[in-house]
Amino acid sequence: MNEALAVIRTAGMRAVIASARALIFDVDGTLAETEEVHRRAFNEAFAEAGLDWFWDQVTYARLLRVAGGKERIRAFDQRNAVPMLTFAEIADLHRIKTARYAALIAAGGCPLRPGVRAWLAGARSRGQRLAIATTTSHGNIDALLSVSLGLDWADQLEAIVAGDDVPRKKPAPDVYVEVLARLGLGPGDCVAVEDSGNGLAAAVGAGIPVVITRSTYFSDDDFAEALLVVDNLSDIDA
Ligand code: XBP
Ligand code: MG
Secondary structure, eight states: OOHHHHHHHHHHHHHHHHHOSEEEEOOBTTTBOOHHHHHHHHHHHHHHTTOOOOOOHHHHHHHTTSOSHHHHHHHHHTTSSSOSOOHHHHHHHHHHHHHHHHHHHHHHOOOBOTTHHHHHHHHHHTTOEEEEEOSSOHHHHHHHHHHHTOTTGGGGOSEEEOGGGSSSOTTSSHHHHHHHHHHTOOGGGEEEEEOSHHHHHHHHHTTOOEEEEOOGGGTTSOOTTOSEEESSGGGSOO
């Protein structure tokens, strides 16, 4: 694409984003690069539970194709012919992991990615409504955003839909369909901001145009169906 055409296209995409009635943000990888904190929390939970499991970055990158921490643990456990854990034990292990994640975030935080804060402020200045559509849990969202946006972070958001609020996690469109229902908007009224192929598929499945902000673990995913792909939201004037 020549330079002039690229400039025109980006200006057009910016207009689409600025004119949307609502922006719907994914959390992990989009608002902040949280997956290394999740990975550490999983490994600390395995140690606390006496499991000799350890997920290195290569293993975790493969397991991240499975959305949802409980589902990810089950997928790993099922690599053996005879899984070690029952569903109840997986749920207990995930509760330990979630507590560890909250402690790690509280201790060291995980900064918002470049441009996120400006996009949130820009949306508010334009009167755009804000929402979250994520696979993670409400507890994890609160742990992350109360540190980075303050204890009243939820006041900025009109709809917050997490993984266990809907029957199917991403790449199913369920979280985005539920956000649209709660906002009372159509998919064409909104723009979703995502970082992964699963997230893109979920939003596109709900008919919502998507801006992709590449994250560490998903930078090589196929984003052909995205409206726009950037390295960081700071690449676009908020
Ligand atoms: C990312 C996920 C989550 C996190 C771990 O969610 O797939 O499973 O990796 O969090 P999203 P949990 O990108 O949709 O925000 O252990 O709470 O699932
Ligand atoms: Mg994500």
